[in-house]
Amino acid sequence: MPSNDTNYAYVRGEILPLESASLHISDLSIQRGFGVFDYFKVEANHPLFLNDYLARFRESARLMTMQLPHTDEQLREIIHELITRNNMPLSGMKMILTGGYSENSYDLAEPSLLIMQQPLAMPGPETLGKGIKIITHEYIREIPRAKTINYTMGIRLIGEVKSKAASDVLYHLNGAVSEFPRCNLFVVHQDGTVMTPDSGILLGVTRKNVLALAEKKYPVREGSVTLYDIMQAKEVFLTSTTKRILPIVQVDDTVIGEGVPGPVTQTLLQDLILLEEVDRKLQKQL
Amino acid sequence: MPSNDTNYAYVRGEILPLESASLHISDLSIQRGFGVFDYFKVEANHPLFLNDYLARFRESARLMTMQLPHTDEQLREIIHELITRNNMPLSGMKMILTGGYSENSYDLAEPSLLIMQQPLAMPGPETLGKGIKIITHEYIREIPRAKTINYTMGIRLIGEVKSKAASDVLYHLNGAVSEFPRCNLFVVHQDGTVMTPDSGILLGVTRKNVLALAEKKYPVREGSVTLYDIMQAKEVFLTSTTKRILPIVQVDDTVIGEGVPGPVTQTLLQDLILLEEVDRKLQKQL
Numbered sequence: 001m002p003s004n005d006t007n008y009a010y011v012r013g014e015i016l017p018l019e020s021a022s023l024h025i026s027d028l029s030i031q032r033g034f035g036v037f038d039y040f041k042v043e044a045n046h047p048l049f050l051n052d053y054l055a056r057f058r059e060s061a062r063l064m065t066m067q068l069p070h071t072d073e074q075l076r077e078i079i080h081e082l083i084t085r086n087n088m089p090l091s092g093m094k095m096i097l098t099g100g101y102s103e104n105s106y107d108l109a110e111p112s113l114l115i116m117q118q119p120l121a122m123p124g125p126e127t128l129g130k131g132i133k134i135i136t137h138e139y140i141r142e143i144p145r146a147k148t149i150n151y152t153m154g155i156r157l158i159g160e161v162k163s164k165a166a167s168d169v170l171y172h173l174n175g176a177v178s179e180f181p182r183c184n185l186f187v188v189h190q191d192g193t194v195m196t197p198d199s200g201i202l203l204g205v206t207r208k209n210v211l212a213l214a215e216k217k218y219p220v221r222e223g224s225v226t227l228y229d230i231m232q233a234k235e236v237f238l239t240s241t242t243k244r245i246l247p248i249v250q251v252d253d254t255v256i257g258e259g260v261p262g263p264v265t266q267t268l269l270q271d272l273i274l275l276e277e278v279d280r281k282l283q284k285q286l
Numbered sequence: 287m288p289s290n291d292t293n294y295a296y297v298r299g300e301i302l303p304l305e306s307a308s309l310h311i312s313d314l315s316i317q318r319g320f321g322v323f324d325y326f327k328v329e330a331n332h333p334l335f336l337n338d339y340l341a342r343f344r345e346s347a348r349l350m351t352m353q354l355p356h357t358d359e360q361l362r363e364i365i366h367e368l369i370t371r372n373n374m375p376l377s378g379m380k381m382i383l384t385g386g387y388s389e390n391s392y393d394l395a396e397p398s399l400l401i402m403q404q405p406l407a408m409p410g411p412e413t414l415g416k417g418i419k420i421i422t423h424e425y426i427r428e429i430p431r432a433k434t435i436n437y438t439m440g441i442r443l444i445g446e447v448k449s450k451a452a453s454d455v456l457y458h459l460n461g462a463v464s465e466f467p468r469c470n471l472f473v474v475h476q477d478g479t480v481m482t483p484d485s486g487i488l489l490g491v492t493r494k495n496v497l498a499l500a501e502k503k504y505p506v507r508e509g510s511v512t513l514y515d516i517m518q519a520k521e522v523f524l525t526s527t528t529k530r531i532l533p534i535v536q537v538d539d540t541v542i543g544e545g546v547p548g549p550v551t552q553t554l555l556q557d558l559i560l561l562e563e564v565d566r567k568l569q570k571q572l
Binding site for chain 2: 009011018019021022023024025027028029030031032033034035064065094096098099105106107108114116118139142143148149150151152153154155156158159
């Protein structure tokens with residue numbers, strides 16, 4: 001919970017109260033939906049795995065032919081200034097880089113950088129205990145390796161997800177599954193191998209951490225994952241910055257395994273929580 | 287040219303000077319690139335073919351699970367108010383409907399409606415006389431029938447278009463061509479048939495008008511058009527609200543026909559200019 005009433009945000013060079021944070025309507029995000037972003041978790045006022053998120057933010061900008069005008073050091077300074085001012089110990093922080101205030105509403109201008117801190121709702125014990133239902137949809141993101149602001153499809157499907165009493169939607173194309181609008185997918189095969197798609201996806205930071213943790217305990221395979229693999233799986237789960245690891249117990253009409261969260265999912269979640277603690281302690285020592 | 291210094295825009299219920307027209311950063315266009323728009327031409331202070339553009343704007347909103355909260359009559363009132371205040375006799379007018387100020391940066395809120403008037407640069411006699419070169423790129427828009435603000439791909443390709451000394455980029459998938467980021471495609475076959483793709487495209491208002499004009503003089507076919515059709519064509523041209531009809535004389539490395547604008551292209555352009563005059567006169571009589 002914020003300890004004061006004012007939430008501050010960084011907008012094009014200025015730190016100002018969130019309620020007065022705006023962009024001129026010539027900005028290419030408004031005119032053309034053009035921008036990239038990244039989002040990391042702040043725990044006990046420490047930004048977790050920040051190096052990875054800054055590197056990905058920069059790579060997304062590059063893939064969209066934009067250049068992030070700030071150094072990592074400058075970004076860190078803004079981030080720590082916001083953390084100090086806002087004092088929201090558990091929160092999410094979002095960085096957005098748009099195409100800027102375009103003269104002709106099409107050509108790129110000097111980019112607009114925004115950084116804002118937001119309340120964070122982690123999945124509760126009931127959700128983690130029961131697991132979630134997901135649906136599937138045929139789609140692949142346009143430039144999967146870039147974290148663009150384009151959620152045209154994800155938001156358009158919100159109504160369908162709700163109407164089917166599901167919690168999220170998994171994209172697939174020609175039988176191969178890729179990712180959720182905001183999460184990566186993992187499958188535990190009947191032979192115990194932990195599998196995750198490696199193409200058509202955003203390279204999630206939580207995905208990377210979970211892969212590293214899984215390799216210590218289980219056989220692991222990054223590669224093609226099909227809808228059939230999912231329907232036959234022992235366990236299925238998703239990973240994301242805000243959700244960590246969330247068990248999936250139903251995919252469309254198919255119940256996965258026994259219909260309850262499995263032991264591999266639960267073990268990896270505990271290991272991930274430990275890894276987050278280690279990252280916080282390491283940062284304190286720096 | 288504007289006859290006064292202040293350009294007014296409509297933003298979320300208010301008409302205010304363009305320079306102070308902004309959206310809060312919680313708007314879903316900034317957070318998630320989520321919105322639809324439409325764009326029509328104003329000539330001699332008359333909005334051309336306005337019925338068609340209003341209908342398409344409403345349909346785009348519907349396809350993106352949004353509802354345009356204004357009636358056509360209310361939209362017309364705002365449009366005419368801006369035309370009167372701005373007095374930009376030849377201009378473009380853009381209507382944008384975004385997902386609104388979202389509480390959690392994902393779920394739809396009450397939509398934000400923006401309407402702004404912009405200077406318009408029509409193709410000059412040199413461009414019309416010489417024709418343009420285009421390149422091709424494998425891609426299809428996500429929801430082709432909706433005019434969303436998502437120009438992720440079009441803007442990302444600006445650099446490539448320029449580096450190849452081209453003027454635009456034509457999308458195709460599995461050999462079938464669809465459209466340009468902001469224009470429709472027409473081909474005049476060797477047998478004289480005027481062809482245009484009918485799937486994977488935005489239904490352009492200029493495309494509709496050109497089809498109606500072409501049907502009076504030539505055999506016409508809406509349907510599949512392949513890259514091969516283009517390379518073998520007698521004439522190729524594009525249509526759009528701002529460009530009307532623009533001859534294409536080179537596609538990648540292939541010169542089309544004699545490498546100069548053809549007679550069908552030129553005839554249809556003259557007919558379209560006449561049709562615009564008729565629309566203006568009809569509106570005056572109303």
